[in-house]
């Protein structure tokens with residue numbers, strides 16, 4: 265399920281590891297429209313002899329505010345370099361240094377310039393490379409614009425995936441011996457977000473409803489530099505290449521918050537610093553209604569823009585009519601990434617044998633409470649590869665279970681007799697917009713118990729309104745209103761888990777900052793949150809963090 269970086273990489277791995285395997289790749293989008301295509305800045309890998317795996321692990325673990333499982337991180341960093349060379353051999357145009365070697369740049373929270381990149385269009389180039397590779401195999405069958413609505417699990421085995429063929433409206437069932445969940449993140453629960461509008465956490469919600477637990481959903485990443493007012497990402501590479509953040513007094517301020525790393529501190533720290541500046545009355549105003557923002561100044565690195573940052577230069581020009589060489593770009597923290605996801609082990613396995621998870625859909629967990637920039641695209645490649653191989657291995661020794669017709673009919677009824685026929689007059693788009701608003705305001709960079717309670721109350725109200733929606737469009741062909749309705753339903757479930765998990769976590773760690781509990785509390789909260797579906801909402805339990813070499817320490821940059 266999913267045709268982004270993780271899904272495509274997994275599909276290739278599955279067919280290349282076993283000459284008998286066929287893959288059905290189900291994607292609600294044409295694969296090259298997946299959000300992965302928008303990845304900009306880079307992908308971290310240990311390639312330089314002066315860098316090493318321990319350093320990459322340590323940066324990742326410190327970045328995670330010690331919530332990452334350290335054995336998983338140590339395993340992961342070792343898998344990445346091979347993926348860079350493999351994609352290079354498959355034709356990915358990685359940016360190169362004068363001497364012909366693959367270039368690497370600095371990125372937030374890295375202690376070595378480790379991010380491999382293809383200008384500031386990394387995701388686009390890697391996706392093109394993987395998609396071309398997939399087309400070499402007639403054993404990879406693409407089911408593009410098929411929208412997965414549920415999976416059924418029967419006798420602790422994956423039984424079937426139900427989908428709607430968006431082109432025809434036909435209810436279509438897929439069965440297979442194994443399943444890889446690679447349906448991306450859920451950043452669009454929020455309104456001000458760098459994520460594609462399709463990033464609605466379907467894979468998380470579908471797995472959760474089928475009884476597969478989700479891990480650490482309260483950790484949602486805010487990227488410091490979302491373009492105002494659209495939210496389009498201005499890559500972290502802009503700061504890594506030397507860009508400055510300035511407040512309304514024209515001053516740089518990061519020295520007060522991260523004296524050593526300054527603008528190149530991890531995202532959670534920079535996002536909070538910007539919000540503190542805005543709250544202290546030093547936000548910039550003007551040009552965008554009441555929105556207060558911070559200026560990203562690239563004028564002193566104008567000579568680098570064309571070669572190193574062409575896309576964001578173009579974005580600033582096209583969307584805001586700003587020449588980045590001449591004036592600052594207005595930015596604000598925007599929702600960017602969900603650290604949480606389907607709980608998987610080091611081999612990407614879920615609690616259901618034969619069901620695997622990879623990419624943003626899964627939480628293994630290497631990102632813990634805060635992912636470092638450039639540590640997701642590499643995860644998609646490295647763990648997509650693992651998931652593909654494991655799923656192929658499972659498939660070669662198992663059959664396809666008998667279809668559970670009752671479950672298939674139940675889902676059919678939910679779609680066509682319940683959701684499609686609801687007639688309470690509530691508008692799906694309005695519910696989505698209200699959800700985004702309450703998440704922005706109450707579950708944002710700064711949280712409090714009071715705000716979270718207010719969010720949970722609103723989410724309950726929205727769920728109630730959701731039970732009274734009306735779908736005006738009764739047609740079968742590309743019924744985007746029905747699709748939106750299903751996506752909003754998934755996001756309401758996920759938002760409830762995020763807000764409740766955040767309410768219960770009475771500490772501050774990584775991207776989760778509680779003004780009423782501003783300190784990290786290792787005695788009580790050095791643990792993962794595990795959310796399991798019940799009819800009355802998520803049941804929250806906790807599981808220990810696995811520590812190998814790095815004892816939790818104060819996190820200063």
Ligand SMILES: Cc1cc2nc3c(=O)[nH]c(=O)nc-3n(C[C@H](O)[C@H](O)[C@H](O)COP(=O)(O)OP(=O)(O)OC[C@H]3O[C@@H](n4cnc5c(N)ncnc54)[C@H](O)[C@@H]3O)c2cc1C
Pocket residue numbers: 265266267268269270271290291292293294295298299300301302303304305306307308386387410411412413446447448449458459460463466467497600601622623624625637638639640641642644
């Ligand atoms: C603007 C932006 C820039 C980024 N830049 C970087 C970067 O420079 N470096 C880095 O490491 N990370 C970056 N990230 C993060 C990284 O790009 C993503 O986390 C990663 O690409 C996600 O890949 P994925 O394969 O897990 O999911 P996606 O690319 O989001 O793909 C999800 C797939 O699932 C399918 N799908 C979803 N729901 C359904 C459904 N119901 N039925 C069927 N199919 C479904 C979709 O069609 C799609 O094919 C960035 C993210 C954003 C938003």
